[in-house]
Amino acid sequence: MAKSRAQSKTVTALALRGLSFAPSQSWGGVRLVPLLREEVRDDLRLTKREYTADVMAVDVGNAAHWSFVPHGIVAEWSTDGTPIVPFGTQVRHRDGKHVQTSAGMVQLAHRMVRREEPTRLRFLPLHLAMEGYLAHFFGGPEIAWGEYSKGAISTGLSPRVETSVSGAGLPGLSDALRIFEIHEGQVGILLYVGGALGAAFVVPHPEDYRALHTSLIEDFYGELLVYYGLQATAERMECALPETKVSSLGQLRGELSAMRAAWATFQEEMGHRLLERELTAQVVYSFGPFSMQHFSTDLRLKEENHLGEVIMHDDGTLQYLKTYRLSAAQARRAYLLKMLAACHWNIEATARSLGQSNDEFVLRLDKAGFDYLLKEHVLAAARRHKRNER
């Protein structure tokens, strides 16, 4: 019952309701667009919790999710709408156990999202979305068709691994974040690398943003952005007033504000490629009037694909948002698995639905890195047929 209530609230498209755009700031190939919030709520606050262990193992039910987690986010809310003073990091709260291994300190965290107090929630940013993505697409065949290898059938797609890069590995990001001038009332940011939207980040309160701004360097990003960053040239969006003659200072002032408005619209449109796509979302946690969900855009091979997590208020305003851009290879893998799953993992049927021959589809799986899913002789046959065709 509770689930159906939650289902009805999931996001279908990201409307940045209640947010406005300010002029972007660029440094090298990185461009940051500030997002400002007109009406700030005081009853939900996010703070950062630092983790010092080298690796974190997160218990996700029947398996563990290994990851480098530099920080977690703690959400606090009030049930009666009174303002919250975030406790920040003064209260040292230990998450789970620390275990010293030969490889370094390992921290064992209990679940992705954990309620620590009646009105306090700890979650690991983006790991929720990533776990959702991995679990959703990397489930493995449910019917033991003859083509699949033994391993694929018994353990699914294991290990379920995707690689990402830390923000520190993105060329120019650390400088761009360091010199970025945070606006009054700013609660979020859109990050563009080489003209492509890399990530979006929104929090409920301007003070939270100020505190979390530098944490963006510790987050993980799609590897695609590294290549974009290396290729990117300095990209500046500069103000240009119309060439028409002005006759008073008031008119000049009017032109300037018209330019600002046009710019905000333009940036909004730039963000639309993510914002206007259809999303599939799932509520993972509800607390008070808020619900935490993870989502991904419907997968399209030739377009940008993002996944992420949000906290929405019941009134439809976006309180927290963090997105991750899939690289082309990641999207391709997810797409193939999605198509397979849609045809109940039947290779023949999937190939037909994609308009390909059996062999072509097998080779396509091979190329995408799924060779270990298939039995050796199936792959060998497909390769042989391909050779004979020539």
Added chain:
Amino acid sequence: MSWKARKEHVERVERVERVEREDLVMFINACFACTRQQEFYSTSESQAITIEFLHEYILGNYRRLYARTLAGGINHFNQALIALNLLQVGAPNNGADRREEGALIAGALKRLPPQRVFSLFATLRERRVNNRRTRATIRKYLSERKDPIFDAIKYRGKVRAASAHAHLKLPGELGAFLFDLKKQARFNTDLLERFRQAHYSKEAVYTLPFTVAEGLAEKHGVPRDEFLARIADKMTMGEKLRVQKSAARSGATTPSVDFSRIPLTKLALYILAQSIAQRRERCAEFSAAMREAAARTLRRAPLRLGRVATVLDSSYSSAGSSEKRRRPLGVALAASFLLGEASQAYRAFWSPHVGDDILVRAKGQTNLATPLLDALDWAPDLIVIISDGFENDPPLGAAEVARKYRRDLDPKGRVEIVHMNPVFDAENYAPRAIGAAIPTVGVRDAEDIPTMLGFARFASGSAPLGELEAYLALRVQDLLKGAA
């Protein structure tokens, strides 16, 4: 010469002149702002590469003007670097040039703070520059110092190195003091004797200058708070200002600071280093001290202006770097008080807006376009913009406003707009400009603003090379007259 050839010749001369003028303006501008230190937007390495290249380039191509820049009101760092480079390449062949250069170097050194000159001598020694002119320069400088005994105490290592490097004959007991201290049973010179005694006696420590006493007190194990309480008389104003916070931390009584003896920009930086709560509490006191410091500066360099507006950048980037903490903001604050004192009517337009000047903080985005429009609305004679030139709300906003204002509303230049930039942009070899319609000059201290206003017409490119040369020649005369 045919008509065509003559025309080509004239064009070539004009082109050469323009290049020379642009090179010089760029160099002098760099010498106003750059100190080879890290800035908000660039590292100290890139600053070093840029400024050292500029020096080499100008020295190689325009040596006479390079030397004359010493008199142009440039900052201490660049004066020392020019002196170093000139001494390193040796004296010019032409007698008149040689005399002028020598006089300029001596005049500039005389005005520099002694610690900077002594470290210049140390660099000369390190680089093994020991030509005749270098030795003569060191000799002349040391012989003209007011109190050589005091120098020998306070800068003992540096004076010793310089004297050895220049093969000096030292008067009286100085030679024994500098080179053979441990063998001396006693000195007849009072200060030298006190220095010797301070190695054995705790009491004698308090008769020495602060920086020398500090190390000896440490050696005797004197507690920091007791030491600070007793040495207060021997501290310079700068030293008192510097130890305020560390003294408060160690629980010692903070030495009282006499604001009336601190230069304007230094005072502004001191005020900005205080917490907001403290600034709010002592707001009236700080404002009065700033006004007084501005008036003192103007007594030394008189400046009378009419109706003046300032556009002051207090965005996050005005926090400067760890090497130049809050300097851009400090210069803006100091400039506001200085121009306020110097003009008949004055208004400051901060971006972002602040309540009281004293409470300003480096925070938020850079929006220069709106305050510039506000300033123009007020119809002043002169608008001074103090900013690092990195506009982002929107980028080039103020540049566009100024361009259209100049083109459509004020083509005759009734309102003068000058951009003063405390930050050197290493990538562009110049302080970053806000569009072509506003001339940009570099600035290190707010005290230099009268000089900067004079120089601004060269930065805009409107004045020809001849005028710039005449301007420098005039400043050279002033310097040499002052030094003589």
